[in-house]
Amino acid sequence: MRPVKSVVYKQIPRSDAGLIERARKFGIADLHEGLGAVAGRMCLMSPRMQSRQDGQGTVVGPAITAWNYPGDNLAIHCALEVAQAGDVLVLTNGGGHQGALWGDVACGFAKKQGLAGAVIEGAARDIDAIRELEFPIWSTAVSVEHPEKRGPAAVNVPLTVDGVLVEPGDLVCADTDGVLVVPRALLQHAVEGAEKRAQTEVTIRARIAAGERPFDIFGFRNTVADLGVEIKDCSWQEDA
Secondary structure, three states, rough: OOOOOOEEOOOOOOHHHHHOOOOHHOHHHHHHHHOOOOHHHHHOOOOOEOOOOOOOOOOEEEEEEEOOOOOOOHHHHHHHHOOOOOOEEEEEOOOOOOOOOOOOHHHHHHHHOOOOOEEEEEEEEOOHHHHOOOOOOEEEOOOOOOEEOOEEEEEOOOEEEEOEEEEEOEEEEEEEEEEEOOOOOHHHHHHHHHHHHHHHEEEEEHHOOOOHHHHHHHHHHHHHHHOOOOOOOOHHHHHO
């Protein structure tokens, strides 16, 4: 068996800055819906990926990926060396809790460098200190377990993180609702879809304010009728 070869790629492909700025106007719900039902689900991380920072707003930035051997976090330090202001670190060790991938020291440096946030499939620690730093992170676990720093490691290679394919340079969009990774090839489609959805919701809110009901606005009355749903003006106890 050949040994695993570690690698760090210093450069990533980057999307148009104007398109990224348009994406920053939206939460992940809009961008998720903008991608469409299939792509939107494929790009959305699971509810295991939880925000560890209250009231952080929305984070949007290009992905810097880092694969860490289980129990080791050498790769995150390599990633910190190549990440630029506005980037989002996307870290994984396969999702286990062995060896905290992220802590307050790395977090403090990331904030000093102007990074936008960190998404961690694995454990973070020093959560209270990180909250004081007001640096946005998401993780699938919290554990103080000691990490080694021996490798192997890989930075800026395609990874599967919490079930989602993440390629370097993909746009990471994250807020209190969760984490969405928009492939570069689908970014314009997602942004245009989010813009259209946002405008539609402006109209819907205005109609509700004017007295209409969502049940009628969305056509649910016809859906219920087509399904043959019985609507009874009594309780289930009375009906029994």
